[in-house]
Amino acid sequence: MPHPPIKIVVSGPVGAGKTTFTRTMSTTEVVSTDEVATERIGKVSTTVALDFGSLAVGEQEIMLFGTPGQERFDYMWSVLCEGATGLLLLVAASRPGSFLKARHILEFITSQVAIPYVIGVTHLDAPRHWEIDEIADYFQVPPEHLVALDARSRGDGARALFRLLERCLPEGPTSGQLTALLQT
Numbered sequence: 001m002p003h004p005p006i007k008i009v010v011s012g013p014v015g016a017g018k019t020t021f022t023r024t025m026s027t028t029e030v031v032s033t034d035e036v037a038t039e040r041i042g043k044v045s046t047t048v049a050l051d052f053g054s055l056a057v058g059e060q061e062i063m064l065f066g067t068p069g070q071e072r073f074d075y076m077w078s079v080l081c082e083g084a085t086g087l088l089l090l091v092a093a094s095r096p097g098s099f100l101k102a103r104h105i106l107e108f109i110t111s112q113v114a115i116p117y118v119i120g121v122t123h124l125d126a127p128r129h130w131e132i133d134e135i136a137d138y139f140q141v142p143p144e145h146l147v148a149l150d151a152r153s154r155g156d157g158a159r160a161l162f163r164l165l166e167r168c169l170p171e172g173p174t175s176g177q178l179t180a181l182l183q184t
C-alpha cells in the first residue's frame, strides 16, 4: 500500500533558490506564481503566493510547496505549512544580510507547527560567502541540521531532500530510493 503523499515546504528569504529548487526537483509540471518584482531584489521576478511541484521516491509521492520570500506575503507561510511533514529552509551563503530574515521565517514557522527542518545552504560557489559551520553557529543549530546545495542541481536537491526525509520519517528513506530518484 503506498503511503499518503508527503508535504514538504520550501521556505527562506528572497533569492535563496526556493522556486529554482522546486523546478529542479519536480517531475510534474510546476505551478509557479512569480511576478515581476516591484522592489529591487537583485532579480527580475519573485514568488507572490506559492510554487507547487511533485515527485516520487519509489511509491512515495512527495509534494513540494515553495513559499514567497518577501515578508509582505508572510501570511502564506502558515497557510502553506498546514499539514506539512517537513521544512526545507533555504539560505544563500553569499547573503548574510538575509540571515536574520531566514531566522525569523524559521522561528515563525516552527512556533506555529512543530515541524522537522533542514537548512539548505545555497550559493556556496559565490566568491564571498559564509561557511556552513559559521551559518550553523549563526542559527545556533548543530551542523547536521544544515546541508549544502546548489538549487540548480538535481543531485544536490535529492541529497537535501533525503536529509530532510531522514529527519521526518521514522523508517527513513533508503539509499536505493535515493539512487532511483537521482536516475529520474
Ligand SMILES: Nc1nc2c(ncn2[C@@H]2O[C@H](COP(=O)(O)OP(=O)(O)OP(=O)(O)O)[C@@H](O)[C@H]2O)c(=O)[nH]1
Residues within 6 Å of the ligand: 012, 013, 014, 015, 016, 017, 018, 019, 020, 021, 043, 045, 046, 047, 048, 067, 068, 069, 070, 122, 123, 124, 125, 126, 149, 150, 151, 152
Ligand atoms: N550561483 C548559484 N546560483 C544559484 C544557486 N542556487 C540557486 N541559484 C540561482 O539563484 C536564483 C534564485 O532565484 P529563485 O529560485 O527565484 O529564488 P526564490 O528563493 O524563489 O526567491 P523569491 O521567490 O523571490 O523569494 C536563481 O537565479 C538560481 O538559478 C547556487 O547554489 N549557486
Ligand SMILES: [Mg+2]
Residues within 6 Å of the ligand: 018, 019, 020, 046, 047, 066, 067, 068, 069
Ligand atoms: Mg520564488
